[in-house]
Amino acid sequence: MQFTAEQRLDDGVLEREFVLGEIPGVLWTPASASAATPVPLILLGIPPLGLRRMYPRLAARARHAAADGFAAATIELPGSGDRPRWPAVEQARADLRRAMEAGEPVGDEIIDPLVLPLVEKAVPEWQTVLDALLSLPEIGGPVGYSGGVISIGIRLAVVEPRIAAAALFAGSLVPAAIVEEARRVTIPLHVLLQWDDEGNDRQAALDLFDAFGSKEKTLNANMGGHTGVPQSAGDAAAGFFARHLR
Amino acid sequence: MQFTAEQRLDDGVLEREFVLGEIPGVLWTPASASAATPVPLILLGIPPLGLRRMYPRLAARARHAAADGFAAATIELPGSGDRPRWPAVEQARADLRRAMEAGEPVGDEIIDPLVLPLVEKAVPEWQTVLDALLSLPEIGGPVGYSGGVISIGIRLAVVEPRIAAAALFAGSLVPAAIVEEARRVTIPLHVLLQWDDEGNDRQAALDLFDAFGSKEKTLNANMGGHTGVPQSAGDAAAGFFARHLR
Numbered sequence: 001m002q003f004t005a006e007q008r009l010d011d012g013v014l015e016r017e018f019v020l021g022e023i024p025g026v027l028w029t030p031a032s033a034s035a036a037t038p039v040p041l042i043l044l045g046i047p048p049l050g051l052r053r054m055y056p057r058l059a060a061r062a063r064h065a066a067a068d069g070f071a072a073a074t075i076e077l078p079g080s081g082d083r084p085r086w087p088a089v090e091q092a093r094a095d096l097r098r099a100m101e102a103g104e105p106v107g108d109e110i111i112d113p114l115v116l117p118l119v120e121k122a123v124p125e126w127q128t129v130l131d132a133l134l135s136l137p138e139i140g141g142p143v144g145y146s147g148g149v150i151s152i153g154i155r156l157a158v159v160e161p162r163i164a165a166a167a168l169f170a171g172s173l174v175p176a177a178i179v180e181e182a183r184r185v186t187i188p189l190h191v192l193l194q195w196d197d198e199g200n201d202r203q204a205a206l207d208l209f210d211a212f213g214s215k216e217k218t219l220n221a222n223m224g225g226h227t228g229v230p231q232s233a234g235d236a237a238a239g240f241f242a243r244h245l246r
Numbered sequence: 247m248q249f250t251a252e253q254r255l256d257d258g259v260l261e262r263e264f265v266l267g268e269i270p271g272v273l274w275t276p277a278s279a280s281a282a283t284p285v286p287l288i289l290l291g292i293p294p295l296g297l298r299r300m301y302p303r304l305a306a307r308a309r310h311a312a313a314d315g316f317a318a319a320t321i322e323l324p325g326s327g328d329r330p331r332w333p334a335v336e337q338a339r340a341d342l343r344r345a346m347e348a349g350e351p352v353g354d355e356i357i358d359p360l361v362l363p364l365v366e367k368a369v370p371e372w373q374t375v376l377d378a379l380l381s382l383p384e385i386g387g388p389v390g391y392s393g394g395v396i397s398i399g400i401r402l403a404v405v406e407p408r409i410a411a412a413a414l415f416a417g418s419l420v421p422a423a424i425v426e427e428a429r430r431v432t433i434p435l436h437v438l439l440q441w442d443d444e445g446n447d448r449q450a451a452l453d454l455f456d457a458f459g460s461k462e463k464t465l466n467a468n469m470g471g472h473t474g475v476p477q478s479a480g481d482a483a484a485g486f487f488a489r490h491l492r
Contacts, residue, residue: 195456195465206452209467210441218478219441221455221465232464232489236482243478 001132013066015059020132023125024051024082025075028062029138033071038140040245041133043126043156043163044074045148048093048118050081061146064234068242071139075129077149078121089117096173100199112175115151119178123155130162144241150208151178157185165244167192167237170219172204182211189217190240192233197226247378259312261305266378269371270297270328271321274308275384279317284386286491287379289372289402289409290320291394294335294364296327307392310480314488317385321375323395324367335363342419346445358421361397365424369401376408390487396454397424403431411490413438413483416465418450428457435463436486438479443472 005017012031017024033039042065046054051074062072079086092114099106133139142164145153153168158181166185170193174182191209195202209219218240222233251263258277263270279285288311292300297320308318325332338360345352379385388410391399396417403412404427412431416439420428437455441448455465464486468479 193465215469216476217469218476219439219465219467221467223461223463230462230464232485235485239478239481239485 001129001136009063011063011066013063015062020075020129022083023075023129025073025129026051026055026058026062027071027073027133028059028066029071030066030069032069033138035137038138040070040142040144041139042070042072042144042146042241042245043130044072044146045153046074046077046080047148048077048080048089051076052081061234064238065241068238070144070241070245071133073129073133075125077118078125079118086117089114092117106173108176111173112177115149115173115175115178118149119151119155122149122152123159126152126156127160130160134162142245144245146237146241150174154178154182154185157187157189163187165241166190167240170194170200170205170208171197172201172208173199174204174208179208179211182208183213185212185214187214188240188244189214190237191217191219192229192237193219193221194226194228195221195223199226247375247382255309257309257312259309261308266375268329269321269375271319271375272297272301272304272308273317273319273379274305274312275317276312276315278315279384281383284384286316286388286390287385288316288318288390288392288487288491289376290318290392291399292320292323292326293395294323294326294339297322298327307480310484311487314484316390316487316491317379319375319379321371323364324371325364332363335360338363352419354422357419358423361395361419361421361424364395365397365401368395368398369405372398372402373406376406380408388491390491392483392487396420400424400428400431403433403435409433411487412436413486416440416446416451416455417443418447418454419445420450420454425454425457428454429459431458432460434486434490435460436483437463437465438475438483439465439467440472440474441467441469445472 001018001020003016003018014029016027058074065072079089095110143162145163145166150168150171157166165188167190170191220236247264247266249262249264253261260275262273304320311318325335341356389408391409391412393415396414399414411434413436416437439451466482
């Protein structure tokens with residue numbers, strides 16, 4: 001893991017850009033983090049819109065996490081932002097857009113080729129990055145996962161025992177195979193649902209919440225569309241991590 | 247309003263039993279409450295199990311509210327606890343029990359005679375008590391309503407403009423007429439749902455949440471049965487009132 005840039009933000013948070021192999025990312029650590037007092041870590045998942053575009057929201061979440069005493073890190077998804085283009089996934093995304101614009105049902109034949117390759121590639125990348133992050137003396141554990149593509153969060157929660165708790169954004173574009181995997185998730189979950197999310201089917205999201213195998217899971221549903229998540233919902237997710245990562 | 251007993255709890259909270267006409271109740275005020283610094287008020291709804299039986303849970307909620315700087319008050323429902331028996335409602339309750347034990351569907355013919363008379367009588371009682379409470383110099387506003395029989399909370403939210411925000415416990419034993427009233431609720435709502443509530447139909451509860459007319463409403467759903475509400479859900483409701491009553 002090579003740090004390529006760093007700056008100290010006004011609240012004392014150290015923001016470092018890094019590259020690990022071909023994976024670019026950003027790490028935020030609170031001023032209090034040191035080898036003597038290593039801090040828990042929250043992995044910030046992002047949608048496939050590119051790290052640069054998502055930076056303001058990610059940085060705000062990371063600073064909130066740092067104020068609670070947690071480090072936070074994010075990585076660019078394969079095929080997103082400045083990473084090499086991924087024609088197969090771009091094709092699948094174009095198929096999705098076409099179906100949605102035509103008002104056609106979005107079935108497995110569109111969702112699977114869009115989401116499954118991303119899960120297959122992104123989850124091992126997160127695990128490699130997690131190895132590197134946990135080798136830093138100022139990062140301890142436990143580790144939480146927050147947001148981003150929900151299918152990636154589900155697979156990570158199943159295969160990566162170092163993830164202790166996850167806050168996921170309910171989406172309906174989840175392959176049937178991943179819904180099945182959700183039954184094997186056992187860690188505490190905090191699931192955010194936007195009740196009038198224009199891109200997601202509410203009933204599918206509720207069914208997915210029901211499918212999770214975790215004994216401890218909370219659904220936090222709020223009015224509004226995909227980008228209308230209220231401040232209180234962000235605070236609730238932060239409270240969830242404060243309970244589970246301390 | 248006559249105070250019939252009072253005690254100062256170990257956290258400085260003043261607990262006073264009162265009677266207003268034929269309505270018994272309890273008022274809790276934080277040590278900080280005075281004519282110079284009147285405090286907001288949370289009305290604590292209770293199920294028809296009797297104030298005495300519910301006291302430990304009510305007192306815990308009241309002390310939590312007091313720690314946040316709020317007064318809290320509850321009243322015995324008509325026909326409950328030490329109040330005169332109400333044969334019609336007892337008959338309706340027996341009908342409900344019989345239907346549930348027989349595994350029969352619980353329809354409007356059972357729900358309406360059980361719930362509607364209670365709403366008709368309890369809501370004006372709450373309003374009378376609210377008049378008296380707000381005339382106390384140490385109680386100011388705004389006023390929140392929390393818990394109890396959800397149909398009473400819905401009617402109060404519709405007819406009582408002094409209620410500024412409500413935290414309701416989702417139940418499915420809601421008359422169709424009250425679901426229609428829910429569409430006219432416009433105040434901020436925080437709705438608690440126990441995902442595996444043995445006494446409630448989950449889909450009916452979700453439909454009721456959907457029906458509320460409020461632009462600002464949050465569904466907080468957690469695993470477990472009717473009495474298994476986790477501590478974090480209580481904290482979330484407290485956070486809701488802290489945002490809306492300060």
